[in-house]
Amino acid sequence: MGKILAIDYGEKRIGLAVTDDMKMIAFGLTTVATAEIFEYLADYISKEKVETIVVGEPKQMDNTASESEVHIAPFLVKLAEKFPSMPIKRHDERFTSKMAFQTMIDSGLKKKQRKNxxxxxxxxxxIILQDFLKTL
Structure with missing residues (x-):
């Protein structure tokens, strides 16, 4: 059994999360500078058994692609080239940033910490990964 790795793509930073081996719980992994993501993923995947990568899919309220999809598409092509045998899935990421911010408030983080x-x-x-796990 392997893990599922989730990617929240951003032009500057990429948020990463991973499941346990039984694919029951999602954990925040880290945030990596976008320019360094492929080096980080190659190292991580060489050490951990990752069986699927899930990439957040930003959508508008009418279900059309978000403007940021223009930046994600080339990333997906390169991801598939770097890891040709790795299944790559997409998952709707609408409202995840708002939900993340609310999670920070609910967990009692100070205002300064919430600006991170x-x-x-x-x-x-x-959150993307937790939501994806519900579809399995």
Whole structure:
């Protein structure tokens, strides 16, 4: 059994989350600078058994692709080239940033801590992954 790795893509940073081996629980993993993501993924995948990658799919309220999809499409092509045998799935990520921010408030983080965009990206990836797990 392997893990599922989730990616919340951003032009500056990418939030990452991963499941346990039984694919029951999603955990925030880290946030990586977008320019360094493929090096990080190659290292992580070489050490951990990852069987699927889930990439957040930003959509508008009318279900059409978000403007940021223009940046994600080339990333997906390169991801598939770098990891050709890895299944890559997409999952709706609408409202994950808002949900991540609310999670930070609910967990009692101070205002200064809630401004940490890297933490928001990591929590967003975790929410994407938790939601994806419900579809399995």
């Amino acid at each position: 965009k890297a933490l928001i990206d990591e929590i967003s990836a975790t």
